[in-house]
Amino acid sequence: MEWIGLFSIIVVGVVYCMIRGAREEKKRKEQYRQHLIQDYGKYEVKEYSEEQLKTISRLFEKKLQKDKESQQFHLDDITWNDLDMDVVFALINHTQSASGAEYLYHMLRHPSLKQADTQTLEKDITAMQQDAEERVQMQVILHELGSTGRFSLYDYLDFLDNLGERKNTGHILGITALVLSVILIAISANLGIFALIVISCINIVTYLKEKNAVLPYLTSFGYIMRMIEAAENILKVPLHKMPEYREQLTAKVTPLKPMHKNSHLIFQMNASSGNPVELLFDYVKMMTHIDIIQFNRMLHLVCSNRQEIEALAQSIGYVDAAIAIGAFRESLSCWCIPELKDGLQISLKIEEGYHPSLKNAIPNSFEQNRGMLITGSNASGKSTFLKMVAINSILAQTIHTCSARSYEGGCYRIFSSMALRDDLANGESYYIVEIKSLKRIMDAALTDSDSPLLCFVDEVLRGTNTVERIAASTQILHQLSIRRGVYCFAATHDIELTHLLDGDYDNYHFEEDVKDHDVLFSYHLMSGRAQSRNAIKLLEVIGFTQDITQKSQEMAECFIKTGKWEDSYVR
Known part of the structure; x- marks a missing residue:
């Protein structure tokens, strides 16, 4: 009976931790909601390192070659740097996600050359400005999507492309051999147990090797999964004044929904919990490679749907940027619609x-x-x-x-x-x-x-x-x-x-x-x-001696009168 009591204590403890965690998460979200409501248009200007700006500019750089091929106009680097547009970008960038920041940067590098191109954007900015409840719901969702970390989504997609196709044939054979060894035990116990031990060792060794090879790519999948989830959550917001956006987002997320299936297996690969159940499941994964199999399945889906993933990222980034533009307007002492x-x-x-x-x-x-x-x-x-x-x-x-x-x-x-x-x-x-x-x-x-x-x-x-x-x-x-x-x-x-x-x-x-x-x-x-003219006067203000400033002034006045420079002032 003691083990029943111990088990009950463990269950109660786990349930308590889950309830407390849920409450803390709810409290955190509510605090962030209040921050978004109270500080709308009052955000501090962010400072970006050169490395961060390079990551943010990846969408723009990715499309740069297409711009050249289609002769689409964009601000070149000289103009961008002349005008300190990185600083202006930081002023405007109140986005909540990496997709939003990248889309806003891309937007600023591409001035519209047709008046009609700005009309849909204006309608969506205004909709988010006027409906605080929907805006805050969207910002909370986008905040959960968050950052891609050190690299851009487009970098991660390139990494996955470079990884190449990974087949599951070897892993399926490993599971088959494991099942056959268990069956063999019923026929010949000694031979079956020996086969089971050998095959288990082989599966564990190959699992650890494969796991180390794929772990660096989990961040890529993590952002993609969060992006799909964010799109699904955005579609739960009414968006009464943005029906066109809702329709476009629905069309872009629908083909990607199958990626969600069993995706949780992948993200448990790097889990290090001491939970006995999870430890037991870790051994099951080592023996069967089910998470590696799911990783390879996901890799195939991602590489096959790269264009759809990029389109979804840009669609989410667009609405994040539109909300940020509205916040930028609120931060200005005076602004207008051009x-x-x-x-x-x-x-x-x-x-x-x-x-x-x-x-x-x-x-x-x-x-x-x-x-x-x-x-x-x-x-x-x-x-x-x-x-x-x-x-x-x-x-x-x-x-x-x-x-x-x-x-x-x-x-x-x-x-x-x-x-x-x-x-x-x-x-x-x-x-x-x-x-x-x-x-x-x-x-x-x-x-x-x-x-x-x-x-x-x-x-x-x-x-x-x-x-x-x-x-x-x-x-x-x-x-x-x-x-x-x-x-x-x-x-x-x-x-x-x-x-x-x-x-x-x-x-x-x-x-x-x-x-x-x-x-x-x-x-x-x-x-x-x-x-x-004030150049000579400024010399005096800075502290140059009167001997220099007075003679300089006399030389200048002489030149203005005669049109010639006199060398007598330096003799």
């Missing part, structure tokens, strides 16, 4: 636009139907203004959200040449890097396209001498201005360009105010060319 138009001759109008990454950013407004040439002193805000316009144009055509009071524009191909540097790895100087960057913009401008081109150039040809810089800059900017559907926003210190290109570009500038040995900037865009 008004996009198709066609080549589309003016760009921004009212109170600001850089989304900057705290207390100064908003600026303008309307342009041709190029803009911006002058102004050092640190006056020229580069930040260019980035503000470029980033808002990208956000308008990707996440259908702008950090502005209003935004009206076309569906542009967007390029920039701004934050360049020497390419030491390839032995290229700054000037070579710069002219190659400008050449790609010129090539895009000369390419026949139904979509207008919007380009941003900061300090044209700064890597060469003044005379050749002004001559070449004039011709490059002029050629861009006369191309139909090309809009160039350029910043320069060369006032000469504002006169030479007066018929091609509208002149704007930023001003500063010098007070009490300090330079104060308003960061407000003003019409016309700049009339002031």
